[in-house]
């Protein structure tokens with residue numbers, strides 16, 4: 541079974557290629573091989589490859605950058621998805637697409653379910669939401685996996701940012717009024733594999749279980765690395781003055797995933813422990 545992963549050099553893409561390669565023929569393309577904003581090229585290259593599955597990990601993920609690169613955000617995160625859907629339809633491939641908790645506004649008091657109405661707060665969220673809608677309207681056989689707060693061994697992420705700042709002796713000020721579920725890209729990759737195997741269709745929420753604030757996440761990271769003594773200052777999102785607004789609460793209800801896959805995502809604290817293990821001990 542031939543699987544094409546686009547955005548294969550990204551943080552999730554790299555883990556996904558590795559995990560799927562043990563059981564499938566996997567081809568990984570990133571923007572150098574396929575720029576998904578180019579409609580005709582996307583259709584032609586995919587027609588030549590004839591994959592059975594296409595997994596879209598390509599995206600513009602710089603949430604603050606999207607505020608100023610609005611056109612590019614919509615070109616990649618919305619139009620790019622439409623281009624992939626058209627290409628997938630023409631070769632009758634299934635399209636697996638990644639989306640985000642940032643399609644929600646964070647006003648909910650319980651974890652978001654798949655059918656809850658999106659109401660993004662920022663350009664990134666809107667562009668990802670529009671990508672989902674294009675995909676749903678395209679008629680292609682698809683699976684949308686919404687996830688959140690990703691960190692992986694092969695990408696710039698919050699864990700490394702905190703450690704770098706701590707090692708540099710910089711003052712750590714971390715947002716304490718936004719709550720979510722940190723999710724290890726290896727765990728997410730295995731969950732995507734399981735959903736594909738189960739023939740899942742439609743939208744699924746998948747994150748590691750449990751939740752925390754960015755501040756609590758930072759504290760746990762430092763504890764794990766034996767730097768628990770380092771002071772972290774809890775601040776509000778407003779104090780940080782980032783260009784993009786973010787939801788204060790973006791927990792995702794993963795029960796549909798559990799029901800269909802028969803699996804349960806492990807707690808984020810446990811996953812973080814494994815992130816720090818040398819690869820051969822995993």
Ligand SMILES: NC(=O)c1ccc[n+]([C@@H]2O[C@H](COP(=O)([O-])OP(=O)(O)OC[C@H]3O[C@@H](n4cnc5c(N)ncnc54)[C@H](OP(=O)(O)O)[C@@H]3O)[C@@H](O)[C@H]2O)c1
Pocket residue numbers: 546547548549550551552553570571574575576577596597598599600601602616620638639640641668686687688689690691695
């Ligand atoms: N990171 C998170 O916390 C998070 C949370 C929720 C959902 N997600 C979703 O999960 C998915 C994977 O995220 P990630 O963190 O692994 O992203 P990432 O590390 O930023 O990887 C995205 C990849 O897509 C590539 N790309 C950008 N524009 C492209 C184009 N026009 N054509 C083809 N490839 C292109 C990027 O290349 P360049 O690096 O050269 O731009 C990069 O290699 C995305 O759909 C994202 O929206 C992420």
